[in-house]
Amino acid sequence: MDGSLHPPGLRVCDATTWRYAGPVEIELHADQEAIERVVHVVVDGVSTRRIDPWLLRLTGSATGLRRTLTGLSPELADDLDACLASWRQPPPDLVTPAGVLPTATRPVVMGILNVTPDSFSDGGRAYLPGEHPRPALAAAAGLLEAGADVIDVGGESTRPGAVPVDADEELARVLPVVRELAAAGATVSIDTTKAVVARAALDAGAALVNDVSAGQLDPSLLDTVAAAEVPYVLMHMQGTPATMQQKPRYLDVVAEVHRALGTGLDALIARGIARERVVLDPGIGFGKRAEHNLALLRELATFTALGRPVLVGASRKSFIGRLTGDSPPDQRLEGSLAVAALAVAEGARLLRVHDVAATVRAVRVAHAITTPSTTLS
Ligand code: HH2
Numbered sequence: 001m002d003g004s005l006h007p008p009g010l011r012v013c014d015a016t017t018w019r020y021a022g023p024v025e026i027e028l029h030a031d032q033e034a035i036e037r038v039v040h041v042v043v044d045g046v047s048t049r050r051i052d053p054w055l056l057r058l059t060g061s062a063t064g065l066r067r068t069l070t071g072l073s074p075e076l077a078d079d080l081d082a083c084l085a086s087w088r089q090p091p092p093d094l095v096t097p098a099g100v101l102p103t104a105t106r107p108v109v110m111g112i113l114n115v116t117p118d119s120f121s122d123g124g125r126a127y128l129p130g131e132h133p134r135p136a137l138a139a140a141a142g143l144l145e146a147g148a149d150v151i152d153v154g155g156e157s158t159r160p161g162a163v164p165v166d167a168d169e170e171l172a173r174v175l176p177v178v179r180e181l182a183a184a185g186a187t188v189s190i191d192t193t194k195a196v197v198a199r200a201a202l203d204a205g206a207a208l209v210n211d212v213s214a215g216q217l218d219p220s221l222l223d224t225v226a227a228a229e230v231p232y233v234l235m236h237m238q239g240t241p242a243t244m245q246q247k248p249r250y251l252d253v254v255a256e257v258h259r260a261l262g263t264g265l266d267a268l269i270a271r272g273i274a275r276e277r278v279v280l281d282p283g284i285g286f287g288k289r290a291e292h293n294l295a296l297l298r299e300l301a302t303f304t305a306l307g308r309p310v311l312v313g314a315s316r317k318s319f320i321g322r323l324t325g326d327s328p329p330d331q332r333l334e335g336s337l338a339v340a341a342l343a344v345a346e347g348a349r350l351l352r353v354h355d356v357a358a359t360v361r362a363v364r365v366a367h368a369i370t371t372p373s374t375t376l377s
Contacts, residue, residue: 008034010069010079011258012305015087018062026065026080027255028056034072041071055255083305088347091309092276094231098187098207101149101231103309103349107363110189110352111148112315113140115173120159121316121329121354133176140181146357150208150350153177153201154191158212158286160245167196179204189233195221202228208279210352212237212286214264226272233279233311234264238287245287253292254299257282262306279350281311290319297339297346304347312343313352315359333358341366 008030015024028035032053042048046060046068058065062084069076094101094108101108115127115136126139140151155173156165165173174190174197181188182205189208190201195218198209202224210233215222217240225232236257238248250256261280269275280303282296293314303310314320320335321327327335333355340351340359344366353359368374 008073008076009259009262010076010083011255011262011302012080012083012087013057013254013299013302015062015084015301015305018084018087021061023059024062024065024084025057025059026083027051028058028069028076029054029255029259030056030072037072038068041068043067043071052251055252082307086307087305088301089304091304091307091349094279094309095276096187096207096231097229098182098185098205101187101350107344107348107367108149108350109147109356109360109363110150110152110311110350111140111143111146111356112352112354113143113151113153113177114157115153115155115177116157116165118159118162119154119157120318121332123157127173132173133180136177137180140177140186143356144186147360148356150187150189151181152189152191152210152352153181153206154210155197156192158241160241162241164242167194170194170197171200175200175204178206182206193217193221195224199224199228202230207231208233211235212241212283215268216240222268222271222273225277229274229277231277231279232268232273233281234261234268235281235286235311235313236260236264236283241286248287248289248292250292253288253295254302257296258302258306261303265306265308275308278308279311280306280308281313284312284314285317285319290322293317293319297343300343300346300348309349310347311350311352312339312348314339314343315351315353315355337362345370 011027013025018024035056043064046064049057066077090104093104117124126136128135153174155170178201188206189210190206191210193213198221208231209225212235284293315336316329316332320332324335341362344363
């Protein structure tokens with residue numbers, strides 16, 4: 001990471017005991033001059049550790065950290081207050097044209113509907129060209145029956161090495177499905193990187209756009225989202241689906257993904273997408289090795305401090321297979337449920353999953369445990 005290119009930013013690394021006046025750990029990312037100035041403004045009780053020329057880790061009470069940051073810039077102190085207030089806290093509800101997703105109250109489950117022949121775990125199950133869209137609609141009915149709050153419809157696999165699909169083919173796969181589901185009252189998300197597909201799906205009744213490329217593959221998609229005033233899932237990916245798993249490299253994956261999502265969120269706002277419509281996703285498996293995925297999941301709470309709902313899409317992914325005796329995708333249920341439950345405990349509010357019924361039950365229990373006000377009447 002080259003700190004000199006960016007405005008200063010901070011990341012709350014750990015605020016687990018902050019509400020009980022425990023210490024807080026933060027990282028400050030700034031140019032070298034600002035990092036060196038901290039030595040002169042740091043207050044008693046705050047310790048500092050230089051990670052690299054642009055990155056400083058500070059640990060101390062929230063009051064001590066705030067006073068130290070004020071010595072650098074009052075805006076940074078305000079940022080700290082905002083990040084602490086959001087740490088593992090329920091984000092506001094997500095308002096979509098099809099209704100409200102109650103992220104403030106409970107985790108929301110997004111059922112995956114891959115209308116593709118080649119998705120890594122369920123390719124071809126919901127997409128049989130001669131019978132399209134009947135199998136897809138039947139699969140969607142099953143997901144809704146199982147308790148999915150949203151159906152995420154995708155017409156192009158993003159697995160490493162998947163064959164790219166042109167817009168006409170993608171439209172032919174997703175549109176009949178989106179249209180029918182939306183007409184039946186379901187909340188539909190369109191999983192695409194193409195503006196033309198997003199536009200047509202929104203016209204057909206989709207209520208969210210899920211773009212694994214963060215607008216990098218077709219930047220006009222962001223204008224489509226801004227004009228439609230719908231929620232947008234901003235996901236982190238290193239590279240492109242074709243290249244992403246070749247050699248994923250990070251100095252500090254959590255810090256780098258955090259910074260990318262923070263700057264990405266600012267860029268979306270500058271482009272006309274309202275902050276309250278953005279969902280953040282660390283992009284499990286997208287340009288990440290298994291250890292990177294584990295680090296991101298371990299420190300998921302750091303992303304909640306950005307103040308937006310956090311989505312996790314780890315269902316059946318290969319790192320779960322590697323941790324469970326090289327199990328194939330359809331035998332990764334327990335591992336996927338473990339990820340979903342722990343993600344909820346760390347503050348995730350949307351889970352993108354294949355196994356909806358089991359996930360709904362697992363996250364209901366995880367949510368009850370992590371919600372002190374839970375009562376069972
Ligand atoms: N993962 C996949 C696809 N879309 N979107 C978000 N926001 N987050 C994710 O983690 C994510 C995603 C890949 O999973 P899947 O759709 O099951 O496979 P494929 O891309 O092969 O269709």
